[in-house]
Amino acid sequence: MSEQPASYRDVFAVREYRHLFAANLLSLIGDQLTAVALSFLVYARSGSPLLAALTFAGSYATWVIGGPLLSVFADRLPRRRVLLVGDLARAAIVLLMLIPGIGVWTLVAMAFVANLFRPPFQSARASLMPDILHGDRYTVANGLDNIVAEITQVAGFALGGLLVAAGSAQTVLAADAATFLLSAALIATGLRGSAAATRATAQPSGSWWAETTAGARVVFADRTLRSYLLLFWLSCLVYAAEGVAAPLAAEYGAGAWTGGLLLAAMPAGVAVGGVLLTRVCAPRLRQRIMLPLALLSCAVLLPIAARPPLAVVLTLFFVSGLAGSFSIPLNALFGRAVPAAYRARAFGVAMSGLCAVQGLAMFAAGAAAEWLRPTLVVGGAGLAATVAVGVVAASWPRVTEPVPVPVAA
Structure with a gap:
């Protein structure tokens, strides 16, 4: 093992990681914008702090449920395809939220369904990282991703609040859908059509419960x-x-x-x-x-x-x-x-x-x-x-x- 840590230049020299990094950044921003915009929108329409909090907390609850259940797809399907479906599905659901007159409970349910695509997306991305980054590049990239996630969490909430205050929750949701579409474009153009991990996961091991x-x-x-x-x-x-x-x-x-x-x-x-x-x-x-x-x-x-x-x-x-x-x-x-x-x-x-x-x-x-x-x-x-x-x-x-x-x- 080399005693010299890899540099950020070494990490970004890998084309597939550059695209994964940018796509992940856009998806993280989209997740934060969705949480802020929907909590404001649900509260404005219902006047219920409980419903607003429930909408906001849905992104965490989906990991508890969807982490073990839905990450199966990231092992059984080509991981590039899982990433694309995750982004495109979230973009479509967020755009549906812009339909005028949609009910509050429908919004809460749609937010929950949109968040269910996050576990397989993040699991597929995490699974690809060791395949495209070798040696200390993988560890340094993990550190970079962690830093970006922490900063995005704070900045995304602040940006979402400012955008809602400056425009409307619907405007923020439209911007959110755009982040997912851009992320999908980066994945489609930057990742190979098949990865080594896909070949390693070609044979199912049994029932759905066994897979899960x-x-x-x-x-x-x-x-x-x-x-x-x-x-x-x-x-x-x-x-x-x-x-x-x-x-x-x-x-x-x-x-x-x-x-x-x-x-x-x-x-x-x-x-x-x-x-x-x-x-x-x-x-x-x-x-x-x-x-x-x-x-x-x-x-x-x-x-x-x-x-x-x-x-x-x-x-x-x-x-x-x-x-x-x-x-x-x-x-x-x-x-x-x-x-x-x-x-x-x-x-x-x-x-x-x-x-x-x-x-x-x-x-x-x-x-x-x-x-x-x-x-x-x-x-x-x-x-x-x-x-x-x-x-x-x-x-x-x-x-x-x-x-x-x-x-x-």
Whole structure:
């Protein structure tokens, strides 16, 4: 393994990645615009905060449902085709939302269906990455994608709000459909018609249920993959802090602006950490510091239980995100270790579990904050995450073991 990290120039020298990167960026922007525009549109027509929140939260719920179920298509069909269908279907559904007089509940249902195309799209894209990027390029590209995703999440919400304020939700939806169409054009012109992964996935392994659960069986039957996934999931217990951002700001006598800073601190740390890990650290160093960083990302929140000054809380949140960038090299290890024929389903399992862990952690934090002060809740989440990550680290595999291919019943 080379001790020199790949450069961004090395990564963008790969034509297929350039197209995948631009297409993914447009799709991410489209996802954010859809979430903002529809939440405004549904609230304007119904006056119901619950319906608006339900519309907004649909993108997360579809990962829990669609991750394991729909990622099968990304393993059974040519992945280029899955990407194209995902973009074109979302563009068509968003355009249908522009029909005048469409009912609120129909809008909510259409938003849910549109979001169902996101898991197979992202799983297919993640599965293609190890095939088109070799060596350290794959890890650096993962870091770049992570940085872009964090920035897009913040900028997309802000841009969507500005566009709605400047025009209308319908205008934003039209722009959203255009992003998906442009993404599809980039995929159609930039990716080969057939990829190696397509040949590896030509033979179905059994019933639909067997196909759906194959990803989970591959991951959890192998000690190495299981350890990778558990480390990723359990370290994300710290995102319980996002569930109490508003009451945490109120505990310090602050308002929405401070709550926004608290929510932005961790993603900002992840973005900075991603640059440092992929552009400064050598490949071997990344692997050596991965476990210490995972523990630090959780343990750094423990002092918040003592209610330090707000500036310290913001700093600790940022440091937690900075250390949390360990997930970038971890993701690369996971992607390379999964057999190509099951890669999309394995990524689907990883993402659906992540959404479930984050959602449950936020819900638990909110419930605990009904009786405990938010700083104590955040510190408690840091403690729980530190203990959980410590257990995984204690049994961390030293040697990569072969991944068994499950046999359908």
